[in-house]
């Protein structure tokens with residue numbers, strides 16, 4: 531793929547542990563040790579570009595007043611900026627390659643895609659150990675990196691926890707950010723999970739109720755990677771465009787110690803590369819996001835090196 535623009539989105543406001551904002555720079559550090567650096571090759575080619583989106587991570591120095599959706603007010607502003615940058619990228623006919631801090635940023639990415647392709651059906655391939663289907667009403671932690679898909683699908687879930695009026699207002703703003711009407715940006719039949727293996731009951735209920743397609747580790751061990759990619763694409767055959775959201779924790783825990791919530795039984799490096807290569811070949815693919823690399827939790831930059839290897843093999 532040649533005509534790309536890298537969007538650096540450093541926000542880590544939605545994370546549980548600190549450090550995901552440093553993921554992009556750790557990936558760049560891993561790049562510097564190579565002969566043909568990926569980022570330089572992007573920069574020197576005028577067709578390709580790198581753009582940093584403003585972040586609000588300094589807000590983390592103060593506690594958030596929002597218990598059920600930490601920093602939701604700032605995350606809303608952040609996601610608006612991400613949406614604008616993503617939409618501009620598509621308008622400029624550049625492919626957005628988003629390297630992001632924590633996964634809550636994907637609310638902005640999806641809003642930006644929807645802003646640009648407002649009448650189209652957007653298929654989402656969520657390559658992640660987690661479903662990210664929590665809402666402020668169901669989250670035991672209040673960390674918003676567990677909520678981006680719920681926001682994009684306008685899911686509230688079972689209303690287990692009470693939330694404040696301000697939290698409810700901002701949650702509604704996030705749910706409908708990038709949609710013209712008060713309607714979900716993403717429909718349940720337009721989502722495929724790959725590598726999902728660490729969910730909570732509230733999320734399982736939604737997946738079951740709305741029959742969301744899941745290809746879990748048991749499935750991808752019994753299928754070839756090509757069959758996994760084909761099945762995902764077939765399930766989304768009715769969609770006009772595809773967005774792949776790649777959480778580094780979809781890989782096995784042993785390969786990616788530098789991420790907030792590592793889980794075992796994940797993808798191998800080869801499986802991830804092959805899978806993403808096949809998904810990225812689809813002509814409908816309009817955006818790719820890599821997220822949740824956290825060098826503060828890493829061992830000698832292993833996870834950032836892995837992320838770099840994967841991006842380098844794709845673009």
Ligand SMILES: [Mn+2]
Pocket residue numbers: 633658660662675777
């Ligand atoms: Mn995630």
